[in-house]
Amino acid sequence: MKNIAALVATVALAAQSASAHYIFQALSKGSGKGVVYEYVRRNSNYNSPVTDLSSPDLRCNVGGATGGNTSTLDLAAGDAFTFTLDTAVYHQGPISLYMSKAPGSAGEYDGSGDWFKINDWAPIFNGGQASWTMKDTYTFNIPSCIPSGEYLLRIQSLALHNPGGVPQFYIGCGQINLTGGGSASPSPTAKIPGAFKATDPGYTANIYNNFNSYIVPGPSVFKC
Template structure:
């Protein structure tokens, strides 16, 4: 009986782990690179981070440094894409941040400490004439390395904030990954405002505490304002071609203009498809693999 109970317990844990998502692949220049080649691998599977005071908010659990991760060379102005293992299905905004690596430190060594992070993208909900919200839920998210970004090494951080369980009974969930980049051909821009992680969200922001099922007609993504030098981004679209070689050369691809631009706190991007999830969202459970139909949100 003990062995049966243990097996059932392990199966339950496995089903819970598979019920979330993780950004595990990076696409640049039309090449979809292998899992975790340029993205720091975390140690909590695809589970979220919920502690606002934890350094795990930077690059996920186990991702404080990335010595096992390669660093990709990209040009300022290049587009890029993050891809998750399954499509994002928890309602909430998506943001991207960058942090320049200090002189004398490699991207793999940098732990993201200090007031060094700046935001380059916010994707929030859109509201139709009736006030119904549509969230940017997708498996791929594309943005652009700001053209005026100074050359150097950077951490590039993607964050999806699941606010599908009303606060305070439900704690918002951060799904996070960091890529390691060396940016060439940059400009003389001054990124900002700069924030520290943790500390960039206190837990009192309306975008963090909002109940998205009651009188929900507007939304502001929590965190700092998007840097004015950023170029926006979009959700959805093709993930590109998988890479065959583990050590690709640096790309010289020409800059690509994103299909939808958003540089304000309330994003105007619309995903190419929208997933339908039951009210409050399913979070865990055997065989849950994300929403499988299209339609309105929160119905």
């Protein structure tokens, strides 16, 4: 009986852990929820995270190195866009948005070029408590000053729920064709992998103990 009870507990724990994961699976113009995998590259690791800081999978998730059958969304500079998940973000940690200009078509681009960050949803500290933006949709605007062209638009959830363990990256890459852009050169830029270090305080943070400030890993946010 003890063995059966242990097995049931293990299965229940595994199911709970799996259900706690999530996938960025749709991208749309404006605030709509979009069509699953129409403009977002389909990953092949279901809802498992990426944890290897040296892996190219940090760019667009496992299986997302190229666009495959993914379409490219037309957006104008300054337009709002929305990423939608299969379920709301469950793990505490920052949400970040990155962009990388493709040398040609977004569908053929592997993300090995320069990336710049356009937004962080960092924790908000109030009364000794931290609150995170944990939703099933994330809406922001394309910078109005960046050049026209095709881009990878990347969203990242860095899960910090396992102090002393390895933080987890949940990633999705959309493909966009930007029109009406400007002439700014976004900076700072970073390579992925390479943007995140195991020594970054925002990567090693213990969110359960003496947690009263936080620096999101990666480059600072570019603003027009």
